[in-house]
Every structure is written in structure tokens, then in C-alpha cells.
Amino acid sequence: MHARLIRHGLGFAALLAALVAHPRAAHAQSAAAAPTSEPVAARVTLDQCIAAALAQNIDLLTTADDVALAESQRNSMRGQFGPKLHVDGSYTRWNEAYVFDGFPVHGATVWNVTASVTQPITALFAIYDAFKVRDLGVDIAMVKHEASRRQTAYRVIEAYYRLLQAERLAEVAVASVDQLTTQLRQANSFHANGVVSQDDVLRAELAVANAQQRLIQSRARITIDRAQLAVLMGTPPDSTIEAQPLAGDAVPPREAASLEQAEQTAEAHRIELREVEKRIEQAHHDSRLAYLKLAPQVSAVGAYIHNEGSLFSQVNAGYIGGVASWDVWDWGTTTSGIGEAKARAHQALLARSKVDDQIKLEVREAFVGVGTASEALVVAKAAVAAAEENFRLVKKRYEANAATSFDVVDAEGLLTQARGQMETARYDYLIAHAALRAAMGGAPETLARD
Numbered sequence: 001m002h003a004r005l006i007r008h009g010l011g012f013a014a015l016l017a018a019l020v021a022h023p024r025a026a027h028a029q030s031a032a033a034a035p036t037s038e039p040v041a042a043r044v045t046l047d048q049c050i051a052a053a054l055a056q057n058i059d060l061l062t063t064a065d066d067v068a069l070a071e072s073q074r075n076s077m078r079g080q081f082g083p084k085l086h087v088d089g090s091y092t093r094w095n096e097a098y099v100f101d102g103f104p105v106h107g108a109t110v111w112n113v114t115a116s117v118t119q120p121i122t123a124l125f126a127i128y129d130a131f132k133v134r135d136l137g138v139d140i141a142m143v144k145h146e147a148s149r150r151q152t153a154y155r156v157i158e159a160y161y162r163l164l165q166a167e168r169l170a171e172v173a174v175a176s177v178d179q180l181t182t183q184l185r186q187a188n189s190f191h192a193n194g195v196v197s198q199d200d201v202l203r204a205e206l207a208v209a210n211a212q213q214r215l216i217q218s219r220a221r222i223t224i225d226r227a228q229l230a231v232l233m234g235t236p237p238d239s240t241i242e243a244q245p246l247a248g249d250a251v252p253p254r255e256a257a258s259l260e261q262a263e264q265t266a267e268a269h270r271i272e273l274r275e276v277e278k279r280i281e282q283a284h285h286d287s288r289l290a291y292l293k294l295a296p297q298v299s300a301v302g303a304y305i306h307n308e309g310s311l312f313s314q315v316n317a318g319y320i321g322g323v324a325s326w327d328v329w330d331w332g333t334t335t336s337g338i339g340e341a342k343a344r345a346h347q348a349l350l351a352r353s354k355v356d357d358q359i360k361l362e363v364r365e366a367f368v369g370v371g372t373a374s375e376a377l378v379v380a381k382a383a384v385a386a387a388e389e390n391f392r393l394v395k396k397r398y399e400a401n402a403a404t405s406f407d408v409v410d411a412e413g414l415l416t417q418a419r420g421q422m423e424t425a426r427y428d429y430l431i432a433h434a435a436l437r438a439a440m441g442g443a444p445e446t447l448a449r450d
Contacts, residue, residue, distance in 0.1 A: 056234025110309035153444030269441025
């Protein structure tokens with residue numbers, strides 16, 4: 001796991017340098033260092049954004065540390081299987097040797113070393129279950145890390161499409177300002193020639209001002225969406241990132257032909273189900289471990305002792321034997337632990353049903369969302385065609401002095417609204433499509449594929 005993460009980090013280092021003008025590492029080198037130049041925008045594709053996020057996202061780095069922590073806990077428990085070597089030593093320096101009635105008791109210097117080896121015997125069963133709990137904890141941490149990778153990939157896709165959506169809506173706003181500015185110039189010309197009244201000009205001026213306000217708001221939305229994408233990619237929010245526009249207006253086909261197919265795919269690929277299964281198995285070993293605490297603990301012991309300076313102790317001695325201990329009565333502490341383990345095991349089984357229902361609900365919502373977004377996109381495209389034709393006809397009528405600026409502004413407003421709804425519907429469909437793939441258990445690298 002660690003080797004793979006290191007390879008990913010090295011592989012994406014150059015990519016991240018191209019994505020942003022000042023990556024997080026360089027950004028944090030010195031708080032006092034001032035930038036020498038303005039950030040340079042870099043066009044990045046969706047796949048590049050996902051790759052950067054999978055290498056640098058803070059949440060993913062945290063879950064990777066959780067895996068390392070779980071592995072350390074497992075390794076610590078593995079060491080409990082083998083014998084333990086313990087060494088004790090003592091050194092005493094007296095003011096003088098002790099002689100009692102002409103018989104020397106000890107010298108001025110007394111020291112000893114004891115080396116003992118203890119091998120658990122009956123405790124091996126409990127150690128095994130405790131080890132399995134830690135081993136399953138590693139599996140759970142790895143599953144959580146993978147689930148976090150998938151969630152991060154989907155969030156990047158959503159943020160990427162939201163940024164493109166905001167940019168397209170800004171383009172619609174720019175087109176609206178241009179159209180209304182042209183209308184204002186024409187209204188001024190007609191008014192100068194006495195064709196229209198002053199209120200036509202005022203109406204056109206107000207429409208231009210409103211369109212400029214919408215453009216300002218659209219550009220602010222772009223700034224926010226770009227910052228959100230940058231943070232998900234593991235870079236500072238002020239990084240200048242430019243998303244690569246999508247080629248053409250094609251949208252991917254629906255992922256599953258039926259809801260039943262989508263649910264079956266999710267049951268086979270959703271990684272959360274693997275986590276629940278591991279937790280159920282972990283609860284089983286926890287329950288066994290609680291019961292094993294009722295049994296006596298027997299260990300084999302051996303020791304070697306070396307003494308110097310004391311005439312009442314052997315210079316070299318050794319022994320082997322056994323040690324047994326048994327908590328015959330602990331006022332229900334152990335039996336309460338058994339009840340707690342049973343309750344946790346039951347919770348794990350209930351969680352299995354809950355996760356099943358939650359996954360089916362997510363798949364259903366995503367499936368319905370794709371259908372709704374697809375239908376909305378069809379309607380929006382038809383609305384744009386109708387609004388464009390309506391605007392063209394009203395413009396001709398205005399040029400023939402058969403309509404007023406009010407009519408033109410209203411027609412332009414309908415056209416701008418229709419174009420905005422089409423761009424919104426398009427990217428809503430792309431996001432819904434990715435959400436369905438995520439709900440069906442798609443891997444991070446496949447969520448953005450058409």
C-alpha cells in the first residue's frame with residue numbers, strides 16, 4: 001500500500017506542477033516569501049483533475065494514514081504470538097564488604113542479571129482472535145480508503161462540470177449583453193430619427209444594465225467553482241485552474257437499461273458492502289475473544305540468573321516451569337464484556353441490512369436523476385430553438401416598426417433563459433450520469449468515461 005502511494009505521488013508530481021502556478025508544497029515553504037509573478041492558467045482535462053485529486057487530496061492522504069495506523073496495530077498484535085524475552089539487572093555498591101561473625105555475607109559490590117523467557121500457551125487462542133480483529137481492521141481501513149477515492153473522484157467530476165457550467169452560463173450572459181447593447185444602439189438611432197419614443201431607449205438601457213449584473217454574478221460563480229475544484233485537487237483555493245471545455249455537445253448514453261440492472265451492478269461492485277462484511281467477521285472474533293477471557297491463562301517460563309558478590313546466591317542458575325492465573329470472580333466485568341460483544345455483533349448484522357437499503361436508495365435516486373436530466377435536456381434544446389426563432393421574428397418586427405423595445409427585450413430575455421436552461425440541463429445530465437456510475441460502484445478511473 002505504501003509503495004503504491006509513493007509511486008502515485010511521484011507519478012503525479014509533474015502533473016500537479018503543470019496544473020497550478022504554485023502547488024501546496026511550494027506554497028507552504030515560506031510564509032514570508034512573496035510571489036514573483038502572477039499565477040499562470042493551465043488547461044486541464046477531467047482525467048488530469050481526477051488524477052491530481054487521487055494523489056494530493058487531503059482526505060485521501062488521511063485515509064492512507066489510517067491504513068498505515070491499522071497495519072501498525074496488526075503488527076503489534078502479531079508479536080504477541082512468540083515468546084517474550086525479559087532482562088532484569090541490579091548493581092549495588094556498599095561502603096564495605098559485610099562480614100558476620102567472621103563469615104562473609106557479601107562483598108562491597110553486588111550485582112546480578114536475570115534473563116527470562118515467557119511463552120503464552122492458552123492465551124494463544126485469545127491472541128489469535130485479537131490478531132484477526134486487527135487484521136480485519138486493516139482490511140476495513142483499506143476499504144474506507146478506496147471508498148474515499150471513489151467519493152473524491154465523483155466530487156471532482158461534479159466540481160469540474162459545475163465550473164464548465166458556470167463558464168458556459170457566463171458566455172450566455174456575455175451574448176445577452178451584446179444582443180441588448182445592439183438593441184440599445186438601434187433604439188437610440190430610431191429615437192434620434194423620431195421613430196420610437198424615449199421610453200423605448202430607457203427600456204433598452206435598463207435591460208443592458210440587468211444583463212451586465214447577471215454577467216458579474218456569473219463570473220463570481222466561476223471564481224467560487226474554480227476554488228472548490230482546486231481544493232479537491234489538493235491545491236490552494238487561489239490556484240488558477242482552467243478546465244478544458246468539452247468537445248461538441250454530445251452527452252454519454254444512459255449507464256443502465258433498467259433500475260434492476262443498476263441495482264444488481266451496485267450489489268456486485270459497491271465497496272461499502274465489503275466493509276460491512278469485514279465488520280461482521282470482526283464482531284465474530286470480538287465475541288470469541290470475550291468468551292476466552294473466562295479461561296485460565298497458562299504460560300511456560302524459563303530463566304537464567306547470574307549473581308556476583310553475594311555468597312547466599314548461586315553464581316549461575318536457571319529454571320523452567322509454568323505459570324497459571326485465573327480471574328475466578330471479577331464482579332461481572334468479563335461477562336459484561338461478553339454481552340457488549342454480542343450487542344456489537346448484532347449491530348453489525350443490522351448494519352448489513354441498512355447498507356443494502358441505502359445503496360438501493362442511492363441507485364434509485366441516481367437512476368431517476370439521469371432520466372429526469374435527460375428529459376430536461378431534450379426539452380431545453382427544443383426551447384432554445386423556439387426562443388431563437390421568436391427573437392429573430394420580433395427583431396424583424398421591431399426593424400419594421402411593428403414592435404417596441406419592450407417586445408425585443410422580452411424576446412431576448414426568453415432566449416437567454418432558454419440558453420441558460422439548456423447549459424444547466426446539459427451539465428446536470430453529465431453530473432447525474434457520473435452519480436449513477438458512482439452509485440453502481442464504478443472505480444474512480446471510470447467515473448468520467450463516456
